[in-house]
Amino acid sequence: MCNFFSFCGDGFGNYKYLDWDFRKDNLDENCDSHTFILTHFKIPPKMQDKYSKYEYNPLTKKFIVDEPIEEHNHNHESAEVWANNFNFKNIVPQLIIKPIVNPFSLNIVDITENDILLLKKWDSVKESVRDSVWDSVWDSVKDSVRDSVKDSVRDSVKESVRDSVRDSVWDSVWDSVKESVRDSVWESVRDSVKDSVRDSVWDSVRASVRDSVRASVWAYISTFFNINYRYDFFSVNELWNRGIVPSFDGKVWRLHSGKDASIIYEWNKEE
Numbered sequence: 001m002c003n004f005f006s007f008c009g010d011g012f013g014n015y016k017y018l019d020w021d022f023r024k025d026n027l028d029e030n031c032d033s034h035t036f037i038l039t040h041f042k043i044p045p046k047m048q049d050k051y052s053k054y055e056y057n058p059l060t061k062k063f064i065v066d067e068p069i070e071e072h073n074h075n076h077e078s079a080e081v082w083a084n085n086f087n088f089k090n091i092v093p094q095l096i097i098k099p100i101v102n103p104f105s106l107n108i109v110d111i112t113e114n115d116i117l118l119l120k121k122w123d124s125v126k127e128s129v130r131d132s133v134w135d136s137v138w139d140s141v142k143d144s145v146r147d148s149v150k151d152s153v154r155d156s157v158k159e160s161v162r163d164s165v166r167d168s169v170w171d172s173v174w175d176s177v178k179e180s181v182r183d184s185v186w187e188s189v190r191d192s193v194k195d196s197v198r199d200s201v202w203d204s205v206r207a208s209v210r211d212s213v214r215a216s217v218w219a220y221i222s223t224f225f226n227i228n229y230r231y232d233f234f235s236v237n238e239l240w241n242r243g244i245v246p247s248f249d250g251k252v253w254r255l256h257s258g259k260d261a262s263i264i265y266e267w268n269k270e271e
Contacts, residue, residue, distance in 0.1 A: 002066070005058060005091060006032040007083070008051040011075050015082060016041050016051075019090050034066070052076065056083040058097050059224070094225045101220075106243030108258030111265045119246055119253055119267065121235040212248040216240060 007017035016038065018031040030036055034053040043051070052075070053067035063080040088097055109115075219233035220240050239246060244264070245256045255265040 002030065002032045002034055002053075003055050003057075004032050005056050005083070005088070006034055006037065006066075007054050007056070007079075008034055008037055009054060009075060009079050010051055011069060013075065013078060013082075015079065016043075017091075020093060023091070052079070054079050054083070056080070056086075058083075058086075058088050058095075059100060094227055096224050096226050098224070101241055103240050103243045103245050103257070104259050104261055106257075108262055108264065109243050111255065115239060115242070115244060115255065116265065116267070118235040118239050119255060119265075122239070122246060123248075123253060123269070125231060125235075208250045209247045212246060216245055 005017070007015050009015050018026075018037055018040065022040075023031045032055075034051075035048065038048045038051060039045075050069065052065065052069045054076075055064040055066050056062070061084065063083060065076050065079075068076065088095055216236050216239075219236045222229060222233050223237055236246065239255070243257050245261070247254050247256060251268060251270055253267040253269065254263050256262060257264045
């Protein structure tokens with residue numbers, strides 16, 4: 001399966017890809033299919049095997065020569081340089097290209113009063129919203145991108161922008177975060193919290209802890225799209241960028257920091 005961002009090269013420094021103007025008007029197509037790209041540019045099927053196929057993740061900078069042409073070996077490095085310098089606003093204007101922060105790769109921090117205020121602000125976010133950050137973020141992404149589609153496009157086609165972004169961009173963001181932080185964040189916090197409660201209690205609280213950590217991950221993913229969200233994720237993202245990840249077991253909020261996800265603060269809401 002071809003992934004975002006896919007492009008094709010002829011071995012002479014000429015690259016073919018599909019930009020945002022085309023993507024937003026052809027939402028039902030796989031715009032990262034190498035075959036679809038070449039067919040769109042009227043490259044005859046018998047000539048399509050003459051093109052090298054590439055994939056590039058603009059967030060991780062991971063470059064893949066998906067289907068190399070031996071005669072193009074000299075050009076693959078140039079293709080990577082081209083991708084590294086490409087302006088991805090031409091592909092998805094809402095996408096923000098920036099380094100991915102792994103909060104547990106940062107040094108353990110000293111808790112501040114502002115950190116506690118940020119935690120309490122995150123707690124004050126309506127529970128149903130906080131616990132379903134994925135839906136909140138995704139609906140905002142969908143609506144923002146949909147609004148950028150020309151009014152002449154049928155409403156039913158506009159709605160499919162959701163699928164277009166999910167397939168060509170959102171998965172790219174999610175996979176990037178997964179590679180850098182998603183699994184390590186959850187596992188580190190899980191192990192840290194488990195050590196702080198009796199094993200018999202862990203089974204009953206782990207689902208709540210897992211959901212609260214995942215909510216932080218989803219909130220952080222929201223920062224990769226330049227759109228106006230319905231809800232404010234600023235507080236938890238500020239903590240994340242400082243190297244702090246919150247977890248909640250239904251009664252106690254904990255702030256974790258450092259490579260071992262050490263607990264640096266606890267707040268029992270029932271006290």
